[in-house]
Amino acid sequence: MSSAQPAIELIGISKAFGPVQANRDISIRVAPGTIHGIIGENGAGKSTLMSILYGFYRADRGEIFINGRKTDISDSQAAIAAGIGMVFQHFKLVENFTVLENVILGAEDGALLRPSLAKARKELAALSSEYGLDVDPDAVIERIGVGFQQRVEILKALYRRADILILDEPTGVLTPAEADQLFRILHRLKEEGKTIILITHKLREIMEATDTVSVMRRGEMVATRKTAETGPEELAELMVGRKVLLRVDKTPARPGAEVLAIHDLKVTDPAGVLRLKGIDLTLRAGEILGLAGVAGNGQSELLEVLGGMLPALGTVTGSIRMQGRDLALTGAAGDGKARRAAQIGHVPEDRQRAGLVMDFFAWENIAFGYHADTAYQRSGLFMDNGALRREAADKMDRYDVRPPDPWLKAKNFSGGNQQKIVLAREIERKPALLLVGQPTRGVDIGAIEFIHKEIVALRDAGAAILLVSVELDEILSLSDRIAVMFDGRIMGERLPDETDEKELGLLMAGMDARASGEAA
Structure with missing residues (x-):
């Protein structure tokens, strides 16, 4: 999909938490209808940057443009109104609520919950079937495993019909087969014109799932590459600032007692x-x-x-x-x-x-x-x-x-x-x-x-x-x-x-x- 305007453009974003400079003068452009990966070491500032885009934090400086229009994202409701959804690394779920209640939380149609729940149940069943994210809508969150809780987070974003979907380490609790299923979902969303930002530390996922990848290190954006034009070794070196051993270096075990x-x-x-x-x-x-x-x-x-x-x-x-x-x-x-x-x-x-x-x-x-x-x-x-x-x-x-x-x-x-x-x-x-x-x-x-x-x-x-x-x-x-x-x-x-x-x-x-x- 081509467009004169990027789906997302961040210009000069900076954010500090006390003496810690989490983001420093970051600029990034994300093309519409693509999967754009963001990688970096823990503490590099990638989650903070995306939390600013989603309205979870406010930048100290910088501008945000959505589809070419300057947008003030003051909170998550403003982000949702701008067509942005986010799946956080650490789940934002109410543990004593059901799956269905969590999905509609913040997206109710009015003061009366019954119509909202009925509508959500129908849509949730359709989404679960379409994307293979089968979850019991009446299950209580604290009684299901972390893998199923991750599915609920993804369903929440899909339910809100976001045009821009941010996923922060989405496969951290998924099996390889579940991760493969997730990436099939993301590619289908991309084919429908959705724009996806994938935050992950897994180089295999970047190489298999993304069109473009941006690398952050110590709060700064250090490189952006077309995924087809780079490789794991270069990306790892950009992330860390030195060559990284991508395999476990160990001698054969010598078991004792x-x-x-x-x-x-x-x-x-x-x-x-x-x-x-x-x-x-x-x-x-x-x-x-x-x-x-x-x-x-x-x-x-x-x-x-x-x-x-x-x-x-x-x-x-x-x-x-x-x-x-x-x-x-x-x-x-x-x-x-x-x-x-x-x-x-x-x-x-x-x-x-x-x-x-x-x-x-x-x-x-x-x-x-x-x-x-x-x-x-x-x-x-x-x-x-x-x-x-x-x-x-x-x-x-x-x-x-x-x-x-x-x-x-x-x-x-x-x-x-x-x-x-x-x-x-x-x-x-x-x-x-x-x-x-x-x-x-x-x-x-x-x-x-x-x-x-x-x-x-x-x-x-x-x-x-x-x-x-x-x-x-x-x-x-x-x-x-x-x-x-x-x-x-x-x-x-x-x-x-x-x-x-x-x-x-x-x-x-x-x-x-x-x-x-x-x-x-």
């Missing part, structure tokens, strides 16, 4: 649904066991049991042995404190809900769970906050947390920098067993390289690592062994160099081609 042994582990949730159906797994020192599977097939429950997050669970049976000792499955002896005492570190899948207290300072979050250590005590009665803050500053520097300010609240960091805070807290304790859930979700390419190096270094130092990830390329490149979960069971184990994404995808769907071949 058995660290973790799980036998016949079963979990029944409070609603009486059997979530884990007899899990048997072993993990040795000095190896990474990757656990692959579509979200909602028991990986989360397994991490929660192992990490001592028992209050949200129902009945747990079976056995877990850690370094030859049985771990309690219930009560205080099986909680997170007891797990930490057993040398188990835990990076939860959802950093905001389970890994951080968002309104607390970075130095407090880095201390959580370990603040009672004698190294942080004065006279055995009080915490030595000065020591905690100094250690936090050291860890933030080592893990390149941006900005490196221990006094900044967790909610004021980008998603990737929040993840670095959690990783610094857990990895630096040198656990015998590290549980890692989605270690690079929403994390940029430079940080991914760093996180992978830290995980491999911990393995090489003798730790056992259980890795849960929906990124199959991460599972394949980082793991020494791979187990696949489906419907609360282990479907099979594979060695990374003896399998591929296709076979793992079949196992994730409950189909074992090798077993079928043997049976035949």
Whole structure:
């Protein structure tokens, strides 16, 4: 589609949060009817820029033009009126509302909700069918998985019939198959004349889905390229300002003694649904066991049991042995404190809900769970906050947390920098067993390289690592062994160099081609 005017033009956009300059004199043009990618490291300012376009923030300086017309976007309602929709990286959903109620929230037709709900139900069914985003309209948000919550966010934007659609890390909670489906949706929207801005750190997605890509670094726009005229290596270097290793560099594992042994582990949730159906797994020192599977097939429950997050669970049976000792499955002896005492570190899948207290300072979050250590005590009665803050500053520097300010609240960091805070807290304790859930979700390419190096270094130092990830390329490149979960069971184990994404995808769907071949 051609046009004399860009669908979006931002000129000289600047935005600061106190001393932090998030955007500095940014200009960008987005052609109508195209998919335009924006990439950059976490903290580069790309989400801030798009939040300005959507009216979530107001720029300190600069101008916005929509379809050639200067537009004042004072808030999200003004953005919606200008034909702009946005799907945020961290969901903007009311958790005790239904899917249907969330979809119409802010888009009601009048004071009476019943007609709005009836209309929305009909349109939601059509959208769900057309785009393959099947979600129960009457499901309560807090009772559905993050993958389904992402679908709700996409449906909200589609329901508002936006001509310009901004997606901020939309595949962070999707499986590869779901991500492929999303990109099919985006291409259909593009064919209908919609303009799409895709914020992502995944270079594969940029290369496969976009027409044009702009690169941001440290709050500035450093380059714009036609996607067909660039490649992952150039884009990664533009993002980081140096050459980046795009593969995991590790030597073969040298497994030692058995660290973790799980036998016949079963979990029944409070609603009486059997979530884990007899899990048997072993993990040795000095190896990474990757656990692959579509979200909602028991990986989360397994991490929660192992990490001592028992209050949200129902009945747990079976056995877990850690370094030859049985771990309690219930009560205080099986909680997170007891797990930490057993040398188990835990990076939860959802950093905001389970890994951080968002309104607390970075130095407090880095201390959580370990603040009672004698190294942080004065006279055995009080915490030595000065020591905690100094250690936090050291860890933030080592893990390149941006900005490196221990006094900044967790909610004021980008998603990737929040993840670095959690990783610094857990990895630096040198656990015998590290549980890692989605270690690079929403994390940029430079940080991914760093996180992978830290995980491999911990393995090489003798730790056992259980890795849960929906990124199959991460599972394949980082793991020494791979187990696949489906419907609360282990479907099979594979060695990374003896399998591929296709076979793992079949196992994730409950189909074992090798077993079928043997049976035949």
